[in-house]
Amino acid sequence: MRRRYRKVPDTPNANCHMIEPWFPFFLIMILISGLWAVSYLLTDASIVDIFWAPGFLFVALAAAQLAPQSPRAALVLALVALWAIRLGGYLFGRWRKKGHEDYRYVAMRKAHPGFAFTSLYRVFWLQGALIWIISWPLQMAIRGGYSGLAALDYIGAVMALAGILLEAAADAQLARFLADPASRGKVMDRGVWSWSRHPNYFGNALMWWGFYVIAIAAGAWWTIFAPLIMTYFLLRISGVAMLERTIARRRPEYENYIRRTSAFIPLPPKRA
Numbered sequence: 001m002r003r004r005y006r007k008v009p010d011t012p013n014a015n016c017h018m019i020e021p022w023f024p025f026f027l028i029m030i031l032i033s034g035l036w037a038v039s040y041l042l043t044d045a046s047i048v049d050i051f052w053a054p055g056f057l058f059v060a061l062a063a064a065q066l067a068p069q070s071p072r073a074a075l076v077l078a079l080v081a082l083w084a085i086r087l088g089g090y091l092f093g094r095w096r097k098k099g100h101e102d103y104r105y106v107a108m109r110k111a112h113p114g115f116a117f118t119s120l121y122r123v124f125w126l127q128g129a130l131i132w133i134i135s136w137p138l139q140m141a142i143r144g145g146y147s148g149l150a151a152l153d154y155i156g157a158v159m160a161l162a163g164i165l166l167e168a169a170a171d172a173q174l175a176r177f178l179a180d181p182a183s184r185g186k187v188m189d190r191g192v193w194s195w196s197r198h199p200n201y202f203g204n205a206l207m208w209w210g211f212y213v214i215a216i217a218a219g220a221w222w223t224i225f226a227p228l229i230m231t232y233f234l235l236r237i238s239g240v241a242m243l244e245r246t247i248a249r250r251r252p253e254y255e256n257y258i259r260r261t262s263a264f265i266p267l268p269p270k271r272a
Contacts, residue, residue: 024062024139025132028055032128036120045105045119046098048127050091055131056138057084063139071149073142075157076214080138083164083207090171134208134230137215137223144218152217159210166192166203166266174200187253195266197257198243201234202264240264 032051039045060080064073101109105123109115112122173191177183192199208227215223233239240263247254260270 023066024059024135027062028059028131029125029128031055031058032124032131033120036124039119039124040116043116044101045108045115045123046095046102048123049102050088050095052091052127052131053084053087055128056135057081059131059135060138060142063142067143072144072153072214072218075149075153076138076141076211079157079160079164079207079211082161083167086164086168087171090168090175094175130229134226136226137208137212137220140220140223141211141214141218144215144220150217153214156210156213156215156217159213160207161210163203163205163207163210166206167200168203170200170203185251187251187257189257189261192266193261194269195262197261197263198234198240199266201239202266205231205234205264235264 032048032055035047035051039047057080060077064077067073105119108119108122112118115122170192173193174188177188177190196202205227208230212224212227215221235241244258244263262269
């Protein structure tokens with residue numbers, strides 16, 4: 001008597017859908033808790049910044065373990081890996097060169113007694129939660145890869161790659177500028193920095209909107225909250241607004257730089 005076998009569906013079942021979002025969450029929280037333990041031993045919470053970009057790569061890889069192989073998943077993983085390795089390596093090199101805790105965390109340590117312990121949830125778990133929330137377009141694009149690439153995939157990929165390259169160019173130009181002793185006290189207004197006061201942040205935002213376009217191709221248009229949150233943070237919380245509150249006091253030429261240069265979106269500089 002022959003046995004009849006039921007064909008396995010191409011799409012994940014309901015139980016898999018229940019597991020998929022939480023597996024990357026628990027993975028990232030475990031990893032970042034371990035990172036906190038290292039920061040406690042080093043008395044340096046700055047290492048959390050190094051983990052920011054690689055954290056998204058870990059989430060993407062975790063999502064890929066629960067999804068079928070597809071051209072879209074491969075595309076997203078390649079782009080995330082390119083960004084995470086580049087930015088993570090850049091921040092690691094900057095951290096090693098600095099040799100001490102970043103001034104932001106030094107201020108938090110002074111203002112909050114017991115910061116060595118409370119930083120676990122004030123800094124590390126908070127960043128882990130943000131990585132998971134903002135990574136939803138990546139997760140949905142990887143999980144929704146049951147068909148070939150569409151026009152939106154290519155558009156999103158071009159946007160994301162352009163953002164990655166712009167961020168890398170801005171970081172490289174700024175690093176060379178800061179390494180030159182003659183630049184001390186001056187304002188970086190060359191290269192891409194002549195078109196935007198924060199081209200690295202714009203490149204990062206462009207990348208996330210590119211990932212969102214790929215997520216739309218996978219049917220996850222509702223993940224728009226992720227690039228909106230990321231753009232808001234870049235503009236109002238940890239990016240443009242935070243830097244511009246202090247940099248004008250440290251660099252007198254910055255006021256003139258503000259008058260002639262776009263704050264965020266790269267635009268031709270105004271004539272003096």
